[in-house]
Amino acid sequence: MNTQLGAPTAALRAHEELFAYWAGLRRPGALPCRADLDPAAIKRHLPALSLTKVVAGDWSGRPRDYRMRLAGTALWSVYGGEITGRRLGDIYAASAAEYWRGELDKVVEERRPRVGHHSMAWRGASHMNLLWLRLPLATNGRDVDLILGYDVVLAPFGESVSGIRAA
Helix, strand or coil: CCCCECCHHHHHHHHHHHHHHHHHHCECCECCCHHHCCHHHHHHHHHHEEEEEEECCCCCCCCCEEEEEEECCHHHHHHCCCCCCCEHHHHCCHHHHHHHHHHHHHHHHHCCCEEEEEEEHHHCEEEEEEEEEEEEECCCCCCCCEEEEEEEEECCCCCCCCCCECC
16 A cells, blocks of 8 residues: 555654644634635645535435545545545445544534544554544534644554655
8 A cells, every 4th residue: 555654753744834834824702714814825735635625414314424535645645546526435435434433523513623543444554543633614604614634654564665644
């Protein structure tokens, strides 16, 4: 598997930088929106960034879903190909899709960032973990309609993996 690798310290630093950038875009009582993002300000992080669109549930009882609006080029090797335009169920096996749906639902409902790690077992690499960050965006400043993401794959200490390194 060609993958992105970041030393834990560099990965955490990138998360801190992106969180600080996002926090700097907030207005009193309002979340930042997509129009607030300046790609030039976060240029070195772009390959590992994603934008996930919140797809509202409907009256028939269909639950909220999520579609990848944008996935950086470093994510291609993580996900095994292009995921832009695809929904969670098209990207992940059922159990992993439910994990992500639960995490993204929390971002939407709580209107707060989330960070965590997830096993890469769904890609046949259970010895590796995905360190992730999800930041809510809201066109109207209140209702989350887009989620900014950043993902770094971490290998066990001492294991060498080729690929794009986290900035």
